[in-house]
Amino acid sequence: MKIIVDAMGGDNAPLAPVEGALRAAQELGVEILLTGRTEEILGCLEQLGHKTIPKGVEIAHASQVIEMSDNPARAFKDKPDSSMTVGLKLLKEGRGDAFVSAGSTGALLSAATLVIKRIRGIRRAALAPVVPNATGSMVLIDCGATAECTPEYLLQFAYMGAYYAQRFLGIPQPRVGLLNIGAEPGKGMELQKQAFDLLTQAHEAGRIHFIGNIEGREAISQGEADVLVTDGFTGNIFLKTVEGAAALFNHALKDMLLGSAKNKMAALMLKNSIGEFKKRFDSSEIGGTALLGISQPVIKAHGSSNAYAFYNAVRQAQKVAQGDIAGDIAANVEHMKLAVGRKEA
Amino acid sequence: MKIIVDAMGGDNAPLAPVEGALRAAQELGVEILLTGRTEEILGCLEQLGHKTIPKGVEIAHASQVIEMSDNPARAFKDKPDSSMTVGLKLLKEGRGDAFVSAGSTGALLSAATLVIKRIRGIRRAALAPVVPNATGSMVLIDCGATAECTPEYLLQFAYMGAYYAQRFLGIPQPRVGLLNIGAEPGKGMELQKQAFDLLTQAHEAGRIHFIGNIEGREAISQGEADVLVTDGFTGNIFLKTVEGAAALFNHALKDMLLGSAKNKMAALMLKNSIGEFKKRFDSSEIGGTALLGISQPVIKAHGSSNAYAFYNAVRQAQKVAQGDIAGDIAANVEHMKLAVGRKEA
Numbered sequence: 001m002k003i004i005v006d007a008m009g010g011d012n013a014p015l016a017p018v019e020g021a022l023r024a025a026q027e028l029g030v031e032i033l034l035t036g037r038t039e040e041i042l043g044c045l046e047q048l049g050h051k052t053i054p055k056g057v058e059i060a061h062a063s064q065v066i067e068m069s070d071n072p073a074r075a076f077k078d079k080p081d082s083s084m085t086v087g088l089k090l091l092k093e094g095r096g097d098a099f100v101s102a103g104s105t106g107a108l109l110s111a112a113t114l115v116i117k118r119i120r121g122i123r124r125a126a127l128a129p130v131v132p133n134a135t136g137s138m139v140l141i142d143c144g145a146t147a148e149c150t151p152e153y154l155l156q157f158a159y160m161g162a163y164y165a166q167r168f169l170g171i172p173q174p175r176v177g178l179l180n181i182g183a184e185p186g187k188g189m190e191l192q193k194q195a196f197d198l199l200t201q202a203h204e205a206g207r208i209h210f211i212g213n214i215e216g217r218e219a220i221s222q223g224e225a226d227v228l229v230t231d232g233f234t235g236n237i238f239l240k241t242v243e244g245a246a247a248l249f250n251h252a253l254k255d256m257l258l259g260s261a262k263n264k265m266a267a268l269m270l271k272n273s274i275g276e277f278k279k280r281f282d283s284s285e286i287g288g289t290a291l292l293g294i295s296q297p298v299i300k301a302h303g304s305s306n307a308y309a310f311y312n313a314v315r316q317a318q319k320v321a322q323g324d325i326a327g328d329i330a331a332n333v334e335h336m337k338l339a340v341g342r343k344e345a
Numbered sequence: 346m347k348i349i350v351d352a353m354g355g356d357n358a359p360l361a362p363v364e365g366a367l368r369a370a371q372e373l374g375v376e377i378l379l380t381g382r383t384e385e386i387l388g389c390l391e392q393l394g395h396k397t398i399p400k401g402v403e404i405a406h407a408s409q410v411i412e413m414s415d416n417p418a419r420a421f422k423d424k425p426d427s428s429m430t431v432g433l434k435l436l437k438e439g440r441g442d443a444f445v446s447a448g449s450t451g452a453l454l455s456a457a458t459l460v461i462k463r464i465r466g467i468r469r470a471a472l473a474p475v476v477p478n479a480t481g482s483m484v485l486i487d488c489g490a491t492a493e494c495t496p497e498y499l500l501q502f503a504y505m506g507a508y509y510a511q512r513f514l515g516i517p518q519p520r521v522g523l524l525n526i527g528a529e530p531g532k533g534m535e536l537q538k539q540a541f542d543l544l545t546q547a548h549e550a551g552r553i554h555f556i557g558n559i560e561g562r563e564a565i566s567q568g569e570a571d572v573l574v575t576d577g578f579t580g581n582i583f584l585k586t587v588e589g590a591a592a593l594f595n596h597a598l599k600d601m602l603l604g605s606a607k608n609k610m611a612a613l614m615l616k617n618s619i620g621e622f623k624k625r626f627d628s629s630e631i632g633g634t635a636l637l638g639i640s641q642p643v644i645k646a647h648g649s650s651n652a653y654a655f656y657n658a659v660r661q662a663q664k665v666a667q668g669d670i671a672g673d674i675a676a677n678v679e680h681m682k683l684a685v686g687r688k689e690a
Contacts, residue, residue: 181585189492217592220593234579237583238582239561244561248478248479249590256621263615266611273601277597281594
């Protein structure tokens, strides 16, 4: 298996992606194809102690870099020789099995949709991060690929999220919940009400395990669902609110532990446990966010990814490619439309 | 000043509201008018060591109780002699200066709108909780009174939230932010885009201090805004996600501190600091959520309020009534419509 890695994407590029990919090549039994400016990549390799390109690693030269200031919808065409565009084209040509990039989310989404294409019948691709909750973690889908959604999109997100939870998180029958402002049926706006009906039909047909509306509080503090379905606007607010609350809490905890000499002593005693505690809420442990609905595996790594996060993103890409989630989706896409047909009939 | 308290609302009624109100009467220099079943209230008073009704406390008998299972839109009419309906009618008649209830949010919202009425020109009432953030706290408006909003509603929420932040939080020129999925102008759906324009116009006219779009992460972890404006659907998701994340974090912290004998020792050393830490994120410190846009002060206490939370809710009601936020809103309501007129012109 070969993972293509955008060596120029993210705040810490090119060193962090190169270092993370290198470690993945050494430890995970994958080959790596790095895209980006050859000179800079070679410089990083040298910095990491490699005078020549290590075994299992290749470089595909790309002279351009997509910046956060580039127009996401056009970046891929405006910069045809960017590390992102080149990487996606190589994936399309079968030169690798998955693509990892920490570049602009919007640009990656547009480029992946245009170069790799969506799975036939899938209306919109979705961003599906794995979010920590009380029982471990859950798949949130969508978290911002499509702000404005139809009930049918949400139905498709539910199926895609369930396949992803099965293959990536190893949950045989994932519980699918609809993010809403109350647990009772009939809650929310038209979008949620109609999606609720479609999801109920899919559940009754035995195709997904829909457990109903879930509020943000219970989704996190009880871990009630394995897949949390929502439109991209709401999902983005949800995800960033969790991140903000975690940051505030971590900061307050640190303030407390440094608050007095006695507290500092207690903090020393807790040192290892605090490490474990932080690990539980650390996004770099997951790797990145899968783009679901695209015909080949594409992983968006966090913009602030360090080498360890890139290593985990490559591991995630490997798992997604092995699981053939795109195959699951393609094989079942007729059901994702049928349910709508039935409703309209 | 007299605060009317619904003695029958909330999970811990009637004991918690009676106990909290009693403490408020003793410590805050307010009079209390309790609404509910006289026998039960007298029983609580006796349990709290009062054989007779204490000075500064009155009871207004109400034979019915609105339950969570009652239809929120009709509860107030279906149960005309409920503690909530009776309390609101007494407020309307001028028998008190503010009303506090921990009963059903939906029922309180409907009943307050029907009995007390909205301020003339205000399209929708809003629920405005105070939410902790990195710099202290901010006003979130709306958090669920109106799920589906127009840009004009959001403009009105911005004004109302700003007056509330001035009077209740004591911030002279509150920074108003629009909750969105990106900080740049032009982000979000039609609702956010149009609201952004209206808020910009109000800012340029010198009427509110609009600082632009704010993401959930920065709203919490940086405390960028004093007033966070959003539709009721998104605001509800935001609020409950914060609550869920706080619960998860608290739980994980507790697990860690009890994880080993050494950790337990460290926890003992940290005991006082942990108390302070928890207090910072404890909703019972605030009291409750103000219903803004209604012509008289109504405070929704949290359903799970204990006596201390009710005490704080009464203190909050006192402050809201003293600040005459409804007066501020009424005096400026023409601007909240004018901006829309200008846009349409």
